[in-house]
Amino acid sequence: MALLSFLDRDHSIAAAGFNRWRVPPAALAIHLSIGQAYAFSVFNLPLSRLRGLTAPAPDDWKLTTIGWIFSVAIVFLGLSAFTFGRWLEQAGPRKAMFASACCFGGGFIVAAAGVQLHQFWLVMLGYGVIGGIGLGLGYISPVSTLIKWFPDRPGMATGLAIMGFGGGAMIGSPLGVALMDHFRSAQSLGVAEAFVVMGAAYFLFMLFGVFTVRLPTAGWTPAGAGVPSRRPIVAAGGDVHVDQVIRTPQFWLLWTVLLLNVTAGIGVLGQASPMIQEMFPGTISAGAAAGFVGLLSLANMLGRFGWSSLSDSIGRRRTYMIYFALGAVLYAGVPSTGRSGQVVLFVLFYAVIMSMYGGGFATIPAYLRDAFGTMHVGAIHGRLLTAWSLAGVAGPVLVNYLREYQIGHGVAARDAYAVTMYVMAALLIGGFAANWFVGPVAAEHQVAHADMEDALPVGTGGRLA
Amino acid sequence: MTTPRDGRSAEARAVEPSVPTRDAGWKLVGSWLVVGIPAAWGVTQVIVKSLALFR
Numbered sequence: 001m002a003l004l005s006f007l008d009r010d011h012s013i014a015a016a017g018f019n020r021w022r023v024p025p026a027a028l029a030i031h032l033s034i035g036q037a038y039a040f041s042v043f044n045l046p047l048s049r050l051r052g053l054t055a056p057a058p059d060d061w062k063l064t065t066i067g068w069i070f071s072v073a074i075v076f077l078g079l080s081a082f083t084f085g086r087w088l089e090q091a092g093p094r095k096a097m098f099a100s101a102c103c104f105g106g107g108f109i110v111a112a113a114g115v116q117l118h119q120f121w122l123v124m125l126g127y128g129v130i131g132g133i134g135l136g137l138g139y140i141s142p143v144s145t146l147i148k149w150f151p152d153r154p155g156m157a158t159g160l161a162i163m164g165f166g167g168g169a170m171i172g173s174p175l176g177v178a179l180m181d182h183f184r185s186a187q188s189l190g191v192a193e194a195f196v197v198m199g200a201a202y203f204l205f206m207l208f209g210v211f212t213v214r215l216p217t218a219g220w221t222p223a224g225a226g227v228p229s230r231r232p233i234v235a236a237g238g239d240v241h242v243d244q245v246i247r248t249p250q251f252w253l254l255w256t257v258l259l260l261n262v263t264a265g266i267g268v269l270g271q272a273s274p275m276i277q278e279m280f281p282g283t284i285s286a287g288a289a290a291g292f293v294g295l296l297s298l299a300n301m302l303g304r305f306g307w308s309s310l311s312d313s314i315g316r317r318r319t320y321m322i323y324f325a326l327g328a329v330l331y332a333g334v335p336s337t338g339r340s341g342q343v344v345l346f347v348l349f350y351a352v353i354m355s356m357y358g359g360g361f362a363t364i365p366a367y368l369r370d371a372f373g374t375m376h377v378g379a380i381h382g383r384l385l386t387a388w389s390l391a392g393v394a395g396p397v398l399v400n401y402l403r404e405y406q407i408g409h410g411v412a413a414r415d416a417y418a419v420t421m422y423v424m425a426a427l428l429i430g431g432f433a434a435n436w437f438v439g440p441v442a443a444e445h446q447v448a449h450a451d452m453e454d455a456l457p458v459g460t461g462g463r464l465a
Numbered sequence: 466m467t468t469p470r471d472g473r474s475a476e477a478r479a480v481e482p483s484v485p486t487r488d489a490g491w492k493l494v495g496s497w498l499v500v501g502i503p504a505a506w507g508v509t510q511v512i513v514k515s516l517a518l519f520r
Binding site: 019208288289291292297301347 | 499
């Protein structure tokens with residue numbers, strides 16, 4: 001009971017003298033952990049050889065089947081963020097982060113049982129469903145908390161946390177490989193044991209975030225400097241209720257912005273290794289291609305912090321204009337770098353593209369705050385992440401389909417990516433248009449005060465109606 | 466005197482001590498180290514791996 005009480009929202013209010021710079025590490029502890037999801041592919045090959053060990057046995061799982069584990073986890077990330085977003089605003093970050101730790105750590109344990117018993121549905125239930133719910137809860141909760149602590153620099157603060165999600169793969173990937181190497185034996189590839197250790201380790205690491213996260217008191221503002229005014233997206237600085245937000249065109253425009261930015265990036269990210277090898281045949285080895293993927297992860301991570309911080313100075317709308325305009329130009333230019341054999345330029349183009357892909361994720365919470373206020377920003381962010389769920393499936397399918405179609409019609413593998421790049425550029429131009437139309441939210445959608453429990457949107461029978 | 470750039474709540478400002486404790490400083494440094502060390506390890510791994518691209 002004492003633990004449940006400790007997790008309450010009221011018990012996570014910061015005491016006098018609390019330094020707000022202790023909150024980003026709490027957020028990073030969660031995001032660095034759940035960011036491991038991006039590194040799940042290191043288990044794909046071992047999972048396809050659990051019976052055969054050195055080569056797939058007839059009853060081993062197919063790689064295409066295993067690939068669905070990550071996709072299902074991302075779908076459940078979006079669904080849980082959508083479903084539990086409003087709950088976490090009421091329950092507070094500590095309870096939500098604890099639930100996330102239980103789901104993410106517990107998901108690994110259930111998946112380990114699935115590996116041990118060679119039951120695919122159990123692996124899917126553990127990592128894809130239970131772990132995916134942990135991803136959604138863990139993704140939005142620290143972001144919402146940081147926005148409340150850093151009203152003067154929301155882009156920088158959320159960029160810092162979401163950078164952790166991008167960086168989580170950098171820890172998860174070598175950790176997973178090292179653990180499998182450690183537990184490998186003549187009878188086992190060490191996957192189940194690695195899952196158990198990772199589940200326990202991530203649970204403990206996430207508990208650090210649970211114990212150290214704090215909420216500011218109501219009405220708190222940073223001392224010393226005045227809080228920069230919210231960017232002129234919302235008239236009169238009002239908050240918008242989460243149930244009202246889907247009635248605003250701004251929500252759907254931002255949903256489209258996220259969908260197109262992620263679709264354009266995620267599909268290519270998944271194909272990065274074969275793409276560079278096929279575009280530069282004989283020049284780029286498999287090892288160098290792995291280095292390229294690592295470099296893209298780094299650019300993705302740094303872009304989350306860099307671009308999001310920049311958005312505090314130049315504004316969210318302008319930042320997305322840069323993402324889409326520059327991204328479209330770079331995508332359109334990629335095929336020519338391949339044809340002329342300019343590897344360095346190719347890598348540079350992709351590093352910038354991936355930095356803006358990451359930046360798109362990191363800047364969106366601050367954009368939501370600008371548009372809809374801080375009152376329900378976590379819940380609204382959760383609803384917006386359904387765009388990520390869709391993009392997580394649509395992006396790879398689109399890229400793979402376009403490539404197969406080209407090759408099926410006699411186009412050389414090297415040239416098959418050109419059309420894909422032009423389609424990605426077109427998607428970004430669509431995103432540019434959606435972002436262009438984001439304007440102020442009408443006053444009729446706003447609530448008059450920031451008390452979440454009591455707040456009801458205007459025109460829904462509430463006390464403001 | 467604390468004139469923190471990091472901000473305090475309205476209630477907190479009325480009762481907080483005027484000098485920050487050393488303990489609070491260690492907690493801040495400790496928190497960043499807990500997440501900074503594994504993150505730095507991961508980034509190093511990626512950079513080492515990425516060097517293969519330029520060999």
